[in-house]
Amino acid sequence: MNKLLLYILPLLVVLLGCDPPQTDGETSTAGTNKDTATAASAPLVEDPDTTLQPVQHLELRALGNTIDEIRYSTDTLETKAGAMVKLTFINEGVDMPMVHNVVFTASGKYKQVALAGAKVGASGNYVPESDLILAATPMALPGQTVELEFTAPTEPGLYDYVCTYPGYWKRMNGVLVVK
Ligand SMILES: [Cu+2]
Numbered sequence: 424m425n426k427l428l429l430y431i432l433p434l435l436v437v438l439l440g441c442d443p444p445q446t447d448g449e450t451s452t453a454g455t456n457k458d459t460a461t462a463a464s465a466p467l468v469e470d471p472d473t474t475l476q477p478v479q480h481l482e483l484r485a486l487g488n489t490i491d492e493i494r495y496s497t498d499t500l501e502t503k504a505g506a507m508v509k510l511t512f513i514n515e516g517v518d519m520p521m522v523h524n525v526v527f528t529a530s531g532k533y534k535q536v537a538l539a540g541a542k543v544g545a546s547g548n549y550v551p552e553s554d555l556i557l558a559a560t561p562m563a564l565p566g567q568t569v570e571l572e573f574t575a576p577t578e579p580g581l582y583d584y585v586c587t588y589p590g591y592w593k594r595m596n597g598v599l600v601v602k
Contacts, residue, residue, distance in 0.1 A: 479509065483513070485513070487521070493595060494594055505575055506575045507575075508558075514567050517565050524549065524561065524587060525586065529557070533584065541589040549562065581600060
């Protein structure tokens with residue numbers, strides 16, 4: 424019996440020992456495939472960000488603390504067509520009625536969108552559902568900073584942006600130049 428065990432044990436060891444290398448071989452093959460896949464797909468993931476879709480950082484501030492003073496820090500923003508626009512919108516207003524947003528619209532449509540937004544009211548964030556809207560920030564309360572990311576139109580041209588808080592569109596609007 425002991426002799427038999429002596430024969431069987433090495434056999435078991437060989438069998439057991441054989442299995443892990445096989446699994447290892449499979450694992451490393453799979454690992455190699457994975458690595459190859461990762462290496463091959465990584466540039467594909469990076470390309471749209473770095474070359475195909477440039478990133479355009481924009482900053483806009485809301486200035487003034489009365490209805491007569493309110494204005495955007497600039498009435499012109501510029502981006503490349505199709506770029507990933509990352510807008511930082513800073514509301515420098517102090518008192519509560521100084522609530523602002525930035526809504527990007529089709530060319531010449533800022534007033535129409537703002538009037539529709541006023542009807543939507545606070546519950547709808549003063550932003551109407553509309554095909555004329557490219558993108559909209561949340562409302563920024565006094566002192567708040569909000570961020571907005573959107574893809575700029577692929578068609579170069581002039582687009583609008585406006586604050587849709589009721590009545591503010593008259594003084595808070597501008598042109599997004601897409602080149
Ligand atoms: Cu405003």
